[in-house]
Amino acid sequence: MSAAHSFAMPRLPQERQAGHQAEEEPDDNAPGPPLPSGATIDLGAERESSNVDEVLDTLDSELVGLAPVKARVREIASLLLLDRVRRRFGLSANRPNLHMCFTGSPGTGKTTVAMRMAELLHRLGYLDRGHLVVVTRDDLVGQYIGHTAPKTKEVLKRAMGGVLFIDEAYYLYRAENERDYGQESIEILLQVMENQRDDLVVILAGYEDRMDTFFDSNPGMSSRIAHHLKFPDYELDELTAIAHLMVEQENYRFSPESEAALRDYLESRMRQPRFANARSVRNALERARLRHARRLFDGEPRRCGKEELMTFEPDDFLGQPRR
Incomplete structure (x- = not known):
């Protein structure tokens, strides 16, 4: 079994495996007993109690323009907030896939939006810590045999409970070098993005054309990305x-x-x-x-x-x- 397939990260804050329930602190976002079908919920009050508008307003004030990006962030926030309301009525739904891809030129606000996204997901109860870990290929891929897996695992350990932002993610894959160790890091990332997506959100970032090529070469990674946000150049x-x-x-x-x-x-x-x-x-x-x-x-x-x-x-x- 390869290092990629033998990797397992401890789950936070609880083990999400069938038949096992770890001890944990009370969850303020737990839905409690389902409300009767005739009940109603004040969506405005629900939104206010979540404090998501504070994050969205901060995003508006610190970044000029980017209207399509900000609109998409608001859509994601609305979906997650509505899911929380639906759970109050016992309307179960699968947890949405939150892995993302941000494409655009340098200096268009991708890291700032990732930071606010981490904060937003934490406030809505989708991430335990809501911190942002920013890395590049050098932080994940080693230079010799046996070096890549420990580096990638250490980064994932630091990012658990928050958002892992991989800048210029296409450099993880180098098709011209069959002996490149980036593929090992990709395999570990794929496993964690699928099996522990309740504990971690991964955002891949870079130029749009290069990210398209990366996804074409790594269909497993492409299938795990639910949200593609394009950051336009500024006027x-x-x-x-x-x-x-x-x-x-x-x-x-x-x-x-x-x-x-x-x-x-x-x-x-x-x-x-x-x-x-x-x-x-x-x-x-x-x-x-x-x-x-x-x-x-x-x-x-x-x-x-x-x-x-x-x-x-x-x-x-x-x-x-x-x-």
């Missing part, structure tokens, strides 16, 4: 709004001329290779802070007020390297 106005959020968090602001200079830079940068959406905006602002500081300290010493310490000018964005 110029959205990138500008993101920049405003970032500078406000750091107690800076734009002069009208400096905002125009930033927009010119971003419009040019969007046409260049390796543009990374919000990450490129952050990089531009970090360089602007350096130029702003140098500008204020260049020349003869002088006095400087609060407004000048806070305000970017066009020179802080002109001549920025394109990366």
